[in-house]
Amino acid sequence: MSVGSIDSSFHASSYPQVSVRTVEGQGGRKDRGLFAASAFEAGQLILKESPILHTSHPIARAFIPTADLDIPHDWQRLLFLYATHRRSNQLSQVLDGIIVDLSMDGVCSDLAREADPDRESEFQEWAQEWISWYHQQGGSDGTSWQPTAEEIFRLIAILETNSHSRDEDDMRDLLDPRTGVVPTNTSDTMDMAMTMSASTDEHEDDETKDEACGLWIMASMLNHSCLPNCTVFIPPTKRTGDEAALYLRCIRPVSAGEELLINYHDEEYLPTLDRQDILRSRGFDCQCPLCSGRVREYMRSAACSNLGCIGGQGVCCPVRANGEIRWICDHCGGALDALAISAVEAKEQEWMGQWEQILAMTIGDIPAEQCTHLLAYQVLQQLSRSWAVSLPANGGSITPPFLPFLSPLHVTHSHVYSFLKYILFEQSFWLRQQFGDDGVHAVLLCMLAVIERALSSLGDGGLSLNVSEERRVLGYWLVKEAQRRLEQAEFRGEEEVNRWRALQDQGLLRWEVGMQYLCSRD
Incomplete structure (x- = not known):
C-alpha cells in the first residue's frame, strides 16, 4: 500500500x-x-x-x-x-x-x-x-x-x-499470579486495576x-x-x-x-x-534462520551418543554446517552418524505412532493401566515418581530430567514437550487424577526445564529465554501451583513449605522477566 x-x-x-x-x-x-x-x-x-x-x-x-x-x-x-x-x-x-x-x-x-x-x-x-x-x-x-x-x-x-x-x-497470564491484578510497574497501557476473573462465565x-x-x-x-x-x-x-x-x-x-x-x-x-x-497456509515458504538451518532446530533433539555426553549433558539438533544439515551436539561439538540419525527418526515414528492411543488414554477411552507401554505414559510415571528438582540459585535454568527409555530422543524433543503441554493445559484433571499433585507439578517443572535447556543451546546470552512466551506463561502457572500447595501448608513440614516458596519465587522471576518484554514501561 x-x-x-x-x-x-x-x-x-x-x-x-x-x-x-x-x-x-x-x-x-x-x-x-x-x-x-x-x-x-x-x-x-x-x-x-x-x-x-x-x-x-x-x-x-x-x-x-x-x-x-x-x-x-x-x-x-x-x-x-x-x-x-x-x-x-x-x-x-x-x-x-x-x-x-x-x-x-x-x-x-x-x-x-x-x-x-x-x-x-x-x-x-x-x-x-x-x-x-x-x-x-x-x-x-x-x-x-x-x-x-x-x-x-x-x-x-x-x-x-x-x-x-x-x-x-483468556488474559489470565497477564495478571500478577499472586494478586490477580496487572502490576502497576508495567506499561501505562496496562496501568490499571484490572481484576478479571481467572475463568470466564460458563453461561x-x-x-x-x-x-x-x-x-x-x-x-x-x-x-x-x-x-x-x-x-x-x-x-x-x-x-x-x-x-x-x-x-x-x-x-x-x-x-x-x-x-x-x-x-x-x-x-x-x-x-x-x-x-x-x-x-x-498463510501464503509463504519461510526461509528465516531457523527454517533454513542457520540456527539449530532446538526443538528436534537427540541425546548425544559420544561417551563424554552420557547422562543427558549433550543435546544434538539439526543445524546447517559446511553446506549440509548435520545433527551437532551443543556440549562436545560431535555429530550423529547416519545410523544414529536413522535411530532418532525411528523413535520419532514410534512416538507419533502411539499418539492415537495417547489421546484415547487421556480422554478415558482406554484405561490408564492398559497404557503403561506407551512412551507418554512412561514419561508421566517417571516424572511423578522419581524426579526431585534441584532449584538453581538466582533464577538460573532448571535442568531437565534424564529419561533413558526415550533414547535416542532427548527429553527436550518437541514430541515430548507437545504432549506435556497438551496434558497440562487440556487434560489437567486427568493428570491430577492419575498421577496426583506430584504429577502436575513435575510436568510443569519439566516443561520449564525443557524450554530453558533448549533455548539456552542457541548461545545468544539468554536473550531467547528472556523473550520466550512459553517460559513466561509457565512461570505464571508455577506460581499458581505453588500457591495452591502453600494453602495446604498446615499438612506439610517446614521443609516442604520452604521448597514451595522457592518454587513460587522462581516462577515469579520468570513471569516478571517475560512481562518486561511484553509490556514494560517505555
Missing part, C-alpha cells in the same frame, strides 16, 4: 521511527516490509497504532452476530463496521487503499491454495452469503455505496492475511466471547520470522473501556535500517516441518 497517499484519517508521518520499503519476495515477487529508522533495544516500544477496523468500536460492539452466516463472529462485526463506514462515506480513501493494496496472500497465493484448496471458494461463498444477508437487513437504502461480492471477498481475504487478534476472555453468550480483532495498516506491513525481533501486543478493551491499540515492541536488538519481523503464529516449540506447514 502506498501509505503516503491515504487521506488524513491515517498519517504515515506519525510513525517516523519506521519506514515501509519494498523487499524481495519469493519467486522474485516484490513485497513490502517495515524497517527501523533507528536502533532499538530489547523491551523498547517501537510504535503504538490505532486500528482502522476493530471489534471494540461502538458500532461493531453493538452489532449482534447472526447464526445465519458461517462467518466468524469477530469478522461479522468488522464487516458490519466496514459497511457502516462505507455508507456514511467515512474513511473512504483509507478503505479504498485497504481493499486495493493490502495483501491477500493468506488466501489467494499459490502456496495458500495448495495448503487449503477449498478456503478461497469458501470465502467467496461467505461473501455471497453476506451480500444476501445484508440486503435482507435493508442495507441497500439508496446510498451511493453498494457492496459487491468481490469487495467483501477481498476484505475477508485481507482479514485472514493481515488482521491481529487476541482472546480477551456467557457466544457473542461476548469473541476475540478482539482488528486491522492495522502499519502492522499489516510486518513480515514473519520464526526468530522474530519484535512482538505485537494488543491490550484488552472489553472490561477496561480503553480504545483499541496495537503495540509493536522490540524483543531483540535492532539496528537502524533492519527489517522488523514478528511471529505470525504463537507456537515457538514446533519442529521446522510443522511450522512450515502452518506458514504455507
Whole structure:
C-alpha cells in the first residue's frame, strides 16, 4: 500500500521511527516490509497504532452476530463496521487503499491454495452469503455505496492475511499470579486495576466471547520470522473501556535500517516441518534462520551418543554446517552418524505412532493401566515418581530430567514437550487424577526445564529465554501451583513449605522477566 497517499484519517508521518520499503519476495515477487529508522533495544516500544477496523468500536460492539452466516463472529462485526463506514462515506480513501493494496496472500497465493484448496471458494461463498444477508437487513437504502461480492471477498481475504487478534476472555497470564491484578510497574497501557476473573462465565453468550480483532495498516506491513525481533501486543478493551491499540515492541536488538519481523503464529516449540506447514497456509515458504538451518532446530533433539555426553549433558539438533544439515551436539561439538540419525527418526515414528492411543488414554477411552507401554505414559510415571528438582540459585535454568527409555530422543524433543503441554493445559484433571499433585507439578517443572535447556543451546546470552512466551506463561502457572500447595501448608513440614516458596519465587522471576518484554514501561 502506498501509505503516503491515504487521506488524513491515517498519517504515515506519525510513525517516523519506521519506514515501509519494498523487499524481495519469493519467486522474485516484490513485497513490502517495515524497517527501523533507528536502533532499538530489547523491551523498547517501537510504535503504538490505532486500528482502522476493530471489534471494540461502538458500532461493531453493538452489532449482534447472526447464526445465519458461517462467518466468524469477530469478522461479522468488522464487516458490519466496514459497511457502516462505507455508507456514511467515512474513511473512504483509507478503505479504498485497504481493499486495493493490502495483501491477500493468506488466501489467494499459490502456496495458500495448495495448503487449503477449498478456503478461497469458501470465502467467496461467505461473501455471497453476506451480500444476501445484508440486503435482507435493508442495507441497500439508496446510498451511493453498494457492496459487491468481490469487495467483501477481498476484505475477508485481507482479514485472514493481515488482521491481529487476541482472546480477551483468556488474559489470565497477564495478571500478577499472586494478586490477580496487572502490576502497576508495567506499561501505562496496562496501568490499571484490572481484576478479571481467572475463568470466564460458563453461561456467557457466544457473542461476548469473541476475540478482539482488528486491522492495522502499519502492522499489516510486518513480515514473519520464526526468530522474530519484535512482538505485537494488543491490550484488552472489553472490561477496561480503553480504545483499541496495537503495540509493536522490540524483543531483540535492532539496528537502524533492519527489517522488523514478528511471529505470525504463537507456537515457538514446533519442529521446522510443522511450522512450515502452518506458514504455507498463510501464503509463504519461510526461509528465516531457523527454517533454513542457520540456527539449530532446538526443538528436534537427540541425546548425544559420544561417551563424554552420557547422562543427558549433550543435546544434538539439526543445524546447517559446511553446506549440509548435520545433527551437532551443543556440549562436545560431535555429530550423529547416519545410523544414529536413522535411530532418532525411528523413535520419532514410534512416538507419533502411539499418539492415537495417547489421546484415547487421556480422554478415558482406554484405561490408564492398559497404557503403561506407551512412551507418554512412561514419561508421566517417571516424572511423578522419581524426579526431585534441584532449584538453581538466582533464577538460573532448571535442568531437565534424564529419561533413558526415550533414547535416542532427548527429553527436550518437541514430541515430548507437545504432549506435556497438551496434558497440562487440556487434560489437567486427568493428570491430577492419575498421577496426583506430584504429577502436575513435575510436568510443569519439566516443561520449564525443557524450554530453558533448549533455548539456552542457541548461545545468544539468554536473550531467547528472556523473550520466550512459553517460559513466561509457565512461570505464571508455577506460581499458581505453588500457591495452591502453600494453602495446604498446615499438612506439610517446614521443609516442604520452604521448597514451595522457592518454587513460587522462581516462577515469579520468570513471569516478571517475560512481562518486561511484553509490556514494560517505555
